[in-house]
Amino acid sequence: MFRFIMSRLLVVVAVALTLSVVAFFLLNLAVDPAQAIAGEEADLLEIEQIRQRYGFDRPLITRYFEWFSGVLHGDFGVSYYWNKPVGELLLERLPETITLALMSLSVTILVAIPLGCAAALNPNTFIDRMALGVAVSAQAIPNFWLGLMLIILLAVIYPIFPVSGDKTLYHFILPAIVLGASSVPPVMRLMRTGLLEVMNADYIRTARSKGYYGWRLLLRHSLRNALLPVVSVLAVQLGHKFGGSVITESVFAINGLGRLALESILGADIPTVQILVFVFAFTFLALNLLADILNAYLDPRLRT
DSSP states (O other): OHHHHHHHHHHHHHHHHHHHHHHHHHHHHHSOHHHHHHOTTOOHHHHHHHHHHTTTTSOHHHHHHHHHHHHHTTOOOBOTTTOSBHHHHHHHHHHHHHHHHHHHHHHHHHHHHHHHHHHHHSTTSHHHHHHHHHHHHHHHSOHHHHHHHHHIIIIIISOOSOSSOOSSGGGGHHHHHHHHHTTHHHHHHHHHHHHHHHTTSHHHHHHHHTTOOHHHHIIIIIHHHHHHHHHHHHHHHHHHHHHSOHHHHHHTTOOSHHHHHHHHHHTTOHHHHHHHHHHHHHHHHHHHHHHHHHHHHHOGGGGO
16 A cells, blocks of 8 residues: 555656646746736836846746745745735635635535436436436536526525625535536536446345345445545546636635636736646645545555
């Protein structure tokens, strides 16, 4: 198990380093940081003075190693747009994104897994087709459109939930539904497929001979093995929710990392965008690593 974890950890470190290099060079080549700081109305002399003052005239490779060294020591740089340390911006916005991601993942689990189980227990029936229809509909509806429709219906016409904001957990219910709905189709289909495969196993036939049927059979004998691939998908979906909440946070005016990323891109705030790309990527990789470890724990065959 230790060798398995170390091999996966080395892959995560290698990919994270590669992403940091690619993100740093692409961002600094796409946007002139001196121009971004000086503003659109600055003349060439002012831009050149800023370039020399901040060291933008030095080679990119030198600036990358300085930036990465600072990241390792907890120094994420200073935001050009907000004129404050990037680390402070992350700490201010991180709780909202974590709350939204966890609540939206809960929505996915509460909807997708029961639907997948119901479809697997009733294959090729009305229940199966209805579950698949819900999954297809959730995949076809864009997040921004679903968010606006929920705001109109459940916050304006019927004022059940707040229109926007992030002051209480109550404010996160609608955005969690929007963000969680996009993950329902893959989790539901994988749950259904996994259960159908498990139901044909020899030990399931043995359990049936002992009198186990329906949900009792599923909960006591089938669900654990069918959940193995679902665990990996849920980890991937949680990573997507950290980095893919830009639209949802913007629609519902949630001051999280997704909205911070959008504002940083519009303001050409390179230090903030660099760190956000690195944080989103590293979070995604770390969650995949956690899923691999959990799968290996549940199924010892995967350790080899």
